[in-house]
Amino acid sequence: MVEAGIKGSQTIAVTPQNTAKALGSGGLEVFATPAMIALMEKTAAESVSSLLDEGWGTVGMSISVKHTAPTPVGMKVSCESLLTEVDGRRLVFEVTASDENGVIGSGIHERFIINNEKFIQKVNEKLKKA
Numbered sequence: 001m002v003e004a005g006i007k008g009s010q011t012i013a014v015t016p017q018n019t020a021k022a023l024g025s026g027g028l029e030v031f032a033t034p035a036m037i038a039l040m041e042k043t044a045a046e047s048v049s050s051l052l053d054e055g056w057g058t059v060g061m062s063i064s065v066k067h068t069a070p071t072p073v074g075m076k077v078s079c080e081s082l083l084t085e086v087d088g089r090r091l092v093f094e095v096t097a098s099d100e101n102g103v104i105g106s107g108i109h110e111r112f113i114i115n116n117e118k119f120i121q122k123v124n125e126k127l128k129k130a
Helices: 033-049 116-129
Strands: 007-013 056-067 076-087 090-099 102-115
Touching: 007 033, 033 056, 033 076, 033 090, 033 102, 056 090, 056 116, 102 116
Parallel strands: none
Antiparallel strands: 007 076, 056 102, 076 090, 090 102
């Protein structure tokens, strides 16, 4: 059962591939904000995925974060998520990313529980209309 209090954690290395320069979000070889956001989403999603019925998943709805400190290539970034609110199929997480020197970013991330098959059907219908 998905309920408030569920925690998640992930750690990744900062590599040339996840820098602002490589991802086009800046010109420096430091951990990119889009990479931090992806890590936050992945951490939250994986924290609840095993608790969902087969055929169900989550999709990101919104994220509001601040990236407050740079992290150079070679360091590790850890992310922690905490599910703070469950409102029907809407899930709200507090997310925090840190490197070995402390917090580098934090914010709120919302996900929505979806039936995977129905979701893909809607996606395919949209494609047919295009």
